[in-house]
Amino acid sequence: MTGLTWLDDHTSFPDPGLAMPEGLLAAGASLSIPRLAEAYSKGIFPWYNEGDPILWWSPDPRMVLACERFKVSRSLSKKLKQIAHTECTPDAPIRITTDVAFPAVMAACAGPRGTQRATWISLDVQDAYYAWHQAGAVHSVETWIDGKLAGGLYGVCLGRFFFGESMFSHVSDASKLALAYLTRFLLTQGIRHIDCQQQTRHLASLGAAPMPRRQFLVLLADALSQPSPIWRPGQLLQSGQLAPLGQTTS
Structure with missing residues (x-):
């Protein structure tokens, strides 16, 4: 080294x-x-x-997803249209929330995936990001299906920039639903980009693209010159709005 x-x-x-x-x-x-x-x-x-x-x-380069370029597959588009009809009803089978179950999201992201047993999201990492979450800079997005946590993601928000950290799914497309809602919410808050850190085929399939480090740092500096949005626990809507929780999700 x-x-x-x-x-x-x-x-x-x-x-x-x-x-x-x-x-x-x-x-x-x-x-x-x-x-x-x-x-x-x-x-x-x-x-x-x-x-x-x-x-x-x-x-260098850095993988970055422009929120407006998030790719919605045909199957995901169909699910989003179905959810839109019921997302505001008391008995909606699928809800997308934010900052409702942060520790559970981190723990799920840290879980084993297929043949991969090791994870970088150790208990020390979980403790550190939970402390930062409590300080207001780290956020989770949760997909609930029939009242159960089915998928989600978490990341860091500084200024007008979001840094995606990890995603998980217990049900097909559950994490993609969380990301779809997140991109719409971020755009309403003036946040146009999500840092995805490293290049993978999966991220590319979602619309992320490599960006030279120098360009990324210029983009980041501009975003950090602006205040962070007000972000509180609630239900995310497809309109990009954050609504108060109508009922406790468990």
């Missing part, structure tokens, strides 16, 4: 342009809220295996 910068809690992050070709920039320090806030504001995020030092990344 020649050239890797080692941090303590008093060391600032190096210039993201100094990252290694795969995006690794630094190691060490902690997951305190000030450290995380500094990292994200500079286009840096943590990603490491449990038991290892914290590794900080700033890949």
